[in-house]
Structures are given as C-alpha cells and as structure tokens.
Amino acid sequence: MVRAEKTWLAAPAPSVPEVAADALTRARTLLGEFPGLGARLDERGRVALDAPPRIVRTPAGADVGAWALLLAAAAAVALADGRSTVLVAPDHRDQEQLLAALAALAPAGAVVRADARRSGPERYAGYLRILAEVPCIVVGSRSAVYAPVHALGLIALWDDGDPLLAEPLSPGVHARDAALVRQELEPCALLFAGHTRTTDVQRLVEAGWVHEVPAARRASPKVVLSATREGESRGARVPSAAFAAAREALTAGPVLVQVARPGYAPSLVCAACRHSARCRHCGGPLHARRHGAVPDCTWCGRSATGWTCASCGGSAVRMASSGTERTADELGRAFPGTRVILADGDHPVTAVDGRPALVIATRGAEPIAAGGYRAVLLLDGDRMLQTDDLRIGESCLRWWSNAAALAAPGAPVHLVGVAGPLARALATWTQPAYARAELAERAPLLMPPTVRVATLEGTAFELDAALAAVRAAVPELAADAVLGPVVVEGAQTRRALLRFGYAQGRAVAHALRGAVVTASLRKPAPEEGHTARAAQYTQSAPGCARSRAVNPRGDRCASSSPAPPKPPFRRCDDSPSPRTRSWRWSPVRMPRRAAHGRSCRRRWRLRPRSWDCRWSRSPAWMRRPPPGCRHWRRSSV
Numbered sequence: 001m002v003r004a005e006k007t008w009l010a011a012p013a014p015s016v017p018e019v020a021a022d023a024l025t026r027a028r029t030l031l032g033e034f035p036g037l038g039a040r041l042d043e044r045g046r047v048a049l050d051a052p053p054r055i056v057r058t059p060a061g062a063d064v065g066a067w068a069l070l071l072a073a074a075a076a077v078a079l080a081d082g083r084s085t086v087l088v089a090p091d092h093r094d095q096e097q098l099l100a101a102l103a104a105l106a107p108a109g110a111v112v113r114a115d116a117r118r119s120g121p122e123r124y125a126g127y128l129r130i131l132a133e134v135p136c137i138v139v140g141s142r143s144a145v146y147a148p149v150h151a152l153g154l155i156a157l158w159d160d161g162d163p164l165l166a167e168p169l170s171p172g173v174h175a176r177d178a179a180l181v182r183q184e185l186e187p188c189a190l191l192f193a194g195h196t197r198t199t200d201v202q203r204l205v206e207a208g209w210v211h212e213v214p215a216a217r218r219a220s221p222k223v224v225l226s227a228t229r230e231g232e233s234r235g236a237r238v239p240s241a242a243f244a245a246a247r248e249a250l251t252a253g254p255v256l257v258q259v260a261r262p263g264y265a266p267s268l269v270c271a272a273c274r275h276s277a278r279c280r281h282c283g284g285p286l287h288a289r290r291h292g293a294v295p296d297c298t299w300c301g302r303s304a305t306g307w308t309c310a311s312c313g314g315s316a317v318r319m320a321s322s323g324t325e326r327t328a329d330e331l332g333r334a335f336p337g338t339r340v341i342l343a344d345g346d347h348p349v350t351a352v353d354g355r356p357a358l359v360i361a362t363r364g365a366e367p368i369a370a371g372g373y374r375a376v377l378l379l380d381g382d383r384m385l386q387t388d389d390l391r392i393g394e395s396c397l398r399w400w401s402n403a404a405a406l407a408a409p410g411a412p413v414h415l416v417g418v419a420g421p422l423a424r425a426l427a428t429w430t431q432p433a434y435a436r437a438e439l440a441e442r443a444p445l446l447m448p449p450t451v452r453v454a455t456l457e458g459t460a461f462e463l464d465a466a467l468a469a470v471r472a473a474v475p476e477l478a479a480d481a482v483l484g485p486v487v488v489e490g491a492q493t494r495r496a497l498l499r500f501g502y503a504q505g506r507a508v509a510h511a512l513r514g515a516v517v518t519a520s521l522r523k524p525a526p527e528e529g530h531t532a533r534a535a536q537y538t539q540s541a542p543g544c545a546r547s548r549a550v551n552p553r554g555d556r557c558a559s560s561s562p563a564p565p566k567p568p569f570r571r572c573d574d575s576p577s578p579r580t581r582s583w584r585w586s587p588v589r590m591p592r593r594a595a596h597g598r599s600c601r602r603r604w605r606l607r608p609r610s611w612d613c614r615w616s617r618s619p620a621w622m623r624r625p626p627p628g629c630r631h632w633r634r635s636s637v
Contacts, residue, residue: 004121008128016134017110019080027073037213041189046210048192048201052219053405055372062100071156072101075137083153084135090162098139114140142175155179156191161198161398195401200449202435220429221404226414242377242414249375254357256373258403260380262344262362263323264290272314328360343367363399372408381418446499454498466515473511474504
C-alpha cells in the first residue's frame with residue numbers, strides 16, 4: 001500500500017483523457033442502433049434496454065458479446081463529454097468482456113478496474129486514480145457502484161437479475177437499488193441492460209420511473225423447442241432432433257451443452273422405492289463422484305458406507321440426475337473422436353477456439369466461443385424449474401437467454417423438455433412480455449416486487465410489540481399484510497412477514513427501527529439475563545472457599561490447589577473438548593479497563609461472557625491472585 005501511494009505521488013498528475021475521433025464515431029454508431037438512447041443519456045435519464053444477442057469481434061481480435069460493445073460505447077461518449085462512467089457487471093467473465101470492448105473505444109489510462117480479484121496494491125492504486133479530479137471509466141462488481149468518481153455521468157448495470165449483484169451481508173443492498181439512490185443524489189444517467197428483464201425493472205418501467213428504449217431492428221436467435229418424437233423414450237434426455245443438430249454442427253465448430261448441476265451424479269435415490277437417498281448423520285442428500293464410488297453427503301461430506309434406505313431398507317442406489325461429468329461421458333461415447341470440454345465451478349473455462357468440440361457447461365459458466373457456437377443444447381430445463389424459488393422462472397429464462405446469445409448467427413438453439421409461457425418467451429425472444437405477465441400475476445397476491453416485504457424474527461412478545469407499533473404508525477396497513485408468526489425450526493424464536501406498499505416504506509421503517517431499539521433496551525427477565533447464565537456456569541470447588549466458573553463446554557479455569565504449578569504449564573485434563581489439544585495453558589494479562597477483583601465470583605460479575613479467571617503481571621497490586629485460585633487461561637499456541 002505504501003509503495004503504491006509513493007508511486008502515485010511521484011508520478012505526474014493524470015491528464016484529461018481524450019477519445020479518438022474514429023473511436024467516438026464508432027461509439028455513436030453503436031448507440032444509434034437504439035433510437036433515442038443517446039438523447040436519453042445526455043438528459044441524464046433512466047433507461048432500460050434489451051441487449052442484442054450476438055457475438056462480435058473487436059478490432060483487437062477478441063470475441064465479446066454485443067452488449068459489452070454497447071456499454072463501452074455509452075462510456076466512451078460520456079468520457080468524450082468530460083464525464084465519468086461506472087460499469088457494473090456480476091462476475092469476472094463479464095468484466096473481461098467489458099475491458100476488451102473498452103480497449104477498442106477508450107484510452108487505456110482512463111479505464112480503472114475495481115475488482116476483489118486484484119491484489120491490494122493494484123486496488124489501492126486504482127482507488128487513487130478514481131479520486132483524481134479527471135473523468136474515468138470504472139469497471140467492477142457490485143461494490144463498484146459506490147466508486148467516488150469525479151463528475152459522474154453514467155451508471156450502467158449489466159444483467160441486474162444475477163444474484164451476484166445482491167450483497168449477502170447486512171443490510172443486503174442490491175446494486176440496482178444503490179444505483180437508483182445514487183442517481184437521485186448525483187444527477188446522472190442510469191442504464192439497465194440485459195438479455196432479459198427482471199420484474200423489478202419492469203415495475204419501474206410501468207411506473208414511468210424508467211424509460212424503455214427498444215432497438216431499431218430486433219434481433220433474435222433461432223430457438224427450437226425440442227420434444228420427444230413418436231417411438232422415442234419419454235425419459236430421453238437428448239431428443240433425436242437435438243442430437244442430429246449437434247452432430248451436424250460438430251462438423252463446423254463447437255457445440256454448447258448446458259446442464260443444471262456439476263459433478264457426476266448430483267442426486268441419488270433408492271433403487272427399490274425411488275425415495276431420495278439421505279445421509280444417516282445429518283439428513284443431507286447423497287451424491288456420487290464417479291461411477292461405482294461410495295456415495296458422499298452433500299452437506300456434511302461423510303461417506304455413506306453401508307447405506308440402507310430408511311423407507312424400505314434397500315441398500316442399492318441409482319442416479320436420479322446427471323451432472324457435467326456424467327453428461328461428458330455419455331456424449332463422449334455418442335460422439336467418438338470429438339473433444340469434450342468441461343466448464344463449471346471446478347473446471348473454469350473463459351474461452352474456447354473455433355475447432356469442433358463439445359462444451360459441457362453449467363448455467364452461468366459458459367465460455368465464449370470464437371465466432372459463436374454452431375449449436376446450443378439446453379438440457380435439464382424441467383429440473384431447473386422444480387427449484388423452490390419465487391423467481392425461478394425469471395432465473396431460468398435469464399440462464400437460457402444468456403446461453404442462446406452465445407450462438408453464432410443462424411445457429412439452432414434447442415430447448416429440451418420445457419413448454420408453456422417460458423418456452424414461448426424464449427422462442428419468440430419476448431422477455432419483457434414475460435416480465436409484464438409475471439408482474440401482473442403477483443400483484444393480486446401481494447408478492448414482491450409489487451410490494452415490499454420485511455422479515456421480523458424474535459420472541460413472541462417482541463413480535464407482538466413490533467407489529468403493534470407498525471399498526472399504530474401505519475393505520476392504513478391491510479388486514480392481510482402480516483403472514484405468521486410461525487415458530488422457527490431449531491430456535492426459540494418466531495418469524496413473521498410484513499407486506500406493505502412502497503409509499504408506506506418510510507413510516508414502516510421508522511416504526512420497525514423503534515421496535516428494535518425498544519427490544520434491545522428492555523430489561524431481560526431473570527431466566528433470560530446474565531444472572532441465570534452465571535448461576536448455571538458457576539459451581540463451588542471442593543476444598544476452596546471461592547467459586548470457580550465453568551464454561552458451557554466444561555473447561556475449568558480455577559482449581560482448589562493453594563499453590564500454582566511451575567512451568568511448563570500443562571493442559572487441562574478434565575476438558576471434554578478436543579479443541580484443547582491445540583491450546584496451552586498460561587497466565588495472561590488482564591484486558592484494559594477491567595479490574596480483576598479479589599475473587600473469581602466478582603470477576604464473573606464484571607465480565608459475564610468470560611469463563612476464565614485472568615490476572616495481570618503489572619502493576620504489583622494486581623499480581624496477587626485470590627486465595628485458593630489458580631489463574632490459567634488457554635491461549636493459542
């Protein structure tokens with residue numbers, strides 16, 4: 001960090017970047033494919049558009065999606081006007097495409113990558129460049145939306161439906177929401193782009209907050225809905241039509257096969273009763289790493305040696321689904337002499353060449369092929385739709401659309417085993433229409449994103465108090481706004497869902513914040529406070545007038561022996577915890593602003609969460625331990 005800062009201070013101040021005239025012309029031409037897009041961005045408006053589903057080649061010879069060139073063109077135009085741009089992409093694959101597209105349209109010194117995959121000095125140097133009072137283009141993940149750039153002119157989000165753009169830590173802010181708030185605080189243009197449209201963005205479009213900009217000429221891939229023909233097995237994973245298309249396409253180039261899950265056999269069932277095979281220790285599902293291997297638990301990782309079914313007592317299992325490795329084995333035997341490439345979390349692949357090959361990839365891990373794939377097979381669609389998720393339809397449509405966008409012009413895209421509105425939206429390439437229909441179905445059911453939802457968890461008394469406070473603050477709240485409360489499994493708390501409109505968000509948030517503060521300040525009952533826990537963890541030592549504290553695991557910190565042992569210090573012999581094998585016992589210093597007192601009991605009152613009796617070596621008046629106590633504390637070796 002210090003070297004990066006010194007290098008930055010020693011270097012001359014960055015100059016104002018200039019976009020080449022030919023690059024600016026190409027950028028304006030790309031934006032011209034969407035009539036009115038340039039004017040909306042100049043007016044600092046909010047825009048939603050559907051990116052063209054095709055693969056293009058940059059002047060440097062890199063194959064990227066057309067969406068990357070479109071966002072790079074918008075950033076180049078903003079940079080030419082003296083404004084900064086923040087480009088947010090879900091993962092490093094999308095960021096690499098954006099960087100390759102920007103290399104052809106923007107000067108290299110103006111592009112800053114804000115990504116956690118970079119080293120600390122590189123990230124700090126990029127941060128210093130962002131702080132400079134000259135415009136720049138920032139490319140990064142969800143945290144890049146907070147980049148403190150100079151003269152912000154555009155924030156562009158690619159594929160806002162990707163779960164990677166949602167912050168998993170509290171308060172769990174989505175990059176889309178952060179961009180909307182920042183666009184209000186710092187007036188700038190806001191662009192949502194993707195091959196599909198989420199119901200969240202569609203709600204903003206219908207409310208008039210975001211404007212939809214269609215393309216002058218709508219392009220769509222060639223999608224074929226494959227189904228089993230007469231005489232074929234209904235359980236055939238690859239119908240004959242899709243198989244024939246893959247065989248024909250392999251003569252010209254690579255073929256993409258998208259499957260649901262990685263591994264060999266992600267799920268197993270009993271061969272006799274077809275019940276799901278579960279681990280006898282934790283109840284998790286079993287999977288097989290290869291053919292004939294002992295099943296392993298997906299949750300705890302234990303091997304299920306000698307497994308028997310809890311329903312019928314059978315000991316044989318069979319595969320209920322196939323992952324990438326089993327699919328590669330099956331298709332490798334079906335197409336002998338053909339290269340087979342695995343692309344998943346364990347085998348990351350970002351790009352493949354144009355030679356014939358079978359690329360077996362999980363959703364979201366598909367590499368880019370030179371010139372596009374000559375055919376795309378979308379398998380396991382029915383299994384993907386069986387996931388218990390409110391947005392599983394949106395997610396499946398997004399996965400399939402992103403994979404179909406990797407196909408070469410005119411290449412067939414076979415969707416296997418799926419029918420209904422989802423298959424119709426993919427075949428006609430009308431994803432916004434599906435988002436409108438989905439939003440209309442959720443509105444009468446009061447499901448997000450048509451309403452806001454708050455999750456409340458606590459004791460019954462706390463939940464009743466919080467809901468009463470919300471009812472008092474928002475009297476117009478609907479009678480069916482509260483779902484629950486229900487008992488949380490494995491805990492002593494309850495959970496409730498509170499549904500309310502967007503206009504009531506501020507009042508509900510204030511009421512819930514006050515309820516949380518009130519609950520935290522409420523004096524706990526005797527059975528809930530530290531007194532009961534201290535009484536539970538304190539017992540009298542035989543032969544000692546003082547009390548000694550015992551932690552919940554049983555590790556003792558005091559002894560009735562009047563004299564402490566001499567070094568070396570030994571480990572506690574009566575500790576049932578195996579973690580004590582890696583710890584040693586030694587006297588330690590007492591933390592600041594805490595006096596030891598003259599007894600272990602007083603020490604316990606001062607620090608209820610500590611079960612060890614600690615003493616300090618200085619000053620001298622604190623070195624004298626209470627009579628009858630041996631003051632040990634375990635510390636890491």
